[in-house]
Amino acid sequence: MTQARFRVGNLELLVMSDGSFYLDAGAVFGVVPRERWEPYAGPIDNHHRLALGTNCVALRSQGKAILIETGVGEKSMRKDATPLEEGSLLTELEAGFGRPENIDVVMNSHLHGDHCGWNTRYVDGKLVPTFPNAEYLIQRAEWEAATHPNERTRATYLAENLTPVAESGRLRLLDGETKVTDEVTIVPTVGHSEGHASVVITSGGEMAIYIGDMVQQAVQLERTAWVAAFDVLPLMSMEAKKRLVEKAIQEKALLICVHLSFPGAGHMTRTPDGYKKWVPA
Template identity: 25%
Template sequence: MSLKFSVGDLTIHRIIEQETTFLPALDMLPGLTPEVLAENRAWMQESKALDPQDTLILCFQSYVIKTPHHTILVDSCIGNDKPRPQRPKWNMKTDDTYLRGLGAAGFAVEDIDFVMCTHLHVDHVGWNTRLENGRWVPTFPKARYVFGKQEFDYWTEQNAKADVAPFVDSVLPVVEAKRHEVVGNDHQIGDHVRILPTPGHTPGHIAVTMGRGKDDAVFSGDLMHSPIQALYPEMSVKFDVDQAAAATTRRSFLERYCDTDTLCCTAHFPSPSVGKIRRKGSGFVCAAL
């Protein structure tokens, strides 16, 4: 299983926290029918995207990218010590898998210059903070945490109506520590890192593109969760705030990168999670390298 990729002048590391069953495919994908599932069951099981009980298998991971100038972490996964009663595999977790994975890739928490969040869902912000003497503090003490303005404003508004646990324990402590930047979609970091708006899953969801002068790699976040959504781009997950917008965004994204050399680094596809977008019928595949 490959945890390291090189493209252009980037080196990309996958830091896996969990790779495990998540939800039944027919539950998570409201547009999926038993007939379409039956047609796709064999290749999905073969690619470890589906278990024998028709439950989707997802990877929960971060990417750490070394550019010539910076070390950037995209999406900080699930985290430890966080109360997540709806998700037993995430609730009050205390394992060292994530930090051990970071160390195995050759990084200490102090090495990260920027943490970029494609969106502010629970499994993408968890390691933004860690518990220290009963307080949430930034896990990556020297990093600037980059939040898209539309996404940050949306969750600020939601949190004002009723506490949103991941926002309270994994975003606001970063703000209180003054380690954050709230940025527009035109924001760039050096000459290598850009934002690509990809709304639908959440209103301010972004993908992150990297490379000097061209997109050598793109980090797609929750634009798609399972390889079957590449084959059927109109198939949204039930967690998409706007399922129709997510479907439009997904097809547009896949068309944009189809038959290019851009590495598509997905958040949740099963290992190896990274590939190049290729056309297949009226849909697409993320072809492993």
């Protein structure tokens, strides 16, 4: 099992892995020269790739069982993704939290294939929502981008993760900031994709923020301008990250990052000389 538990006020957050996969290091660091980022990056393999985690979160809030992010899944993306370490979110979820039919709310930070893979699965040869009783919450802008992909985005916006959810009637499209419970709020953080969103969790004066794909390596939290090559709106991505990191420092929030190595949790702090510093939990 690859699981970790964190407490935020009265809430317990269960972080689970759906395994890790390799991605080109240049795609992660964009225009930043390799000589600059290499000292801060994780190990690179002989194909110039970094290992990326897939950290997903389950929690209960005000009677709702909530799942944030659904990983790579078991369909085409996992077959293409050159897995480094096998994992199964569904196995983790059943062992540590509950059965798929007992999940009330599913949310994806965005709809790239490594974030919503377990939204659907094959049962008796038919593609169905994995969480049959859940409401799936997605920003409308993200749904539009995902269902009208262009030449650049079509490799990651996969109909197999989307269509069965829409057809089941379990999709709820959101227009901006949305409260799921009094303790859980979805907040747009656009840039990585057209409708990317983060999740702010508050309880007992404490805060956690699930920041989705705003960064893939911790150093990108410390260096404001270091955004990934695959962000479709890189300057918006940078601004969203700047706001969120400031909020995290002020609130002493626990940040959970999907692609950092498991469990991808930590705090942003400021050093005495004013630099932003990531401290793993």
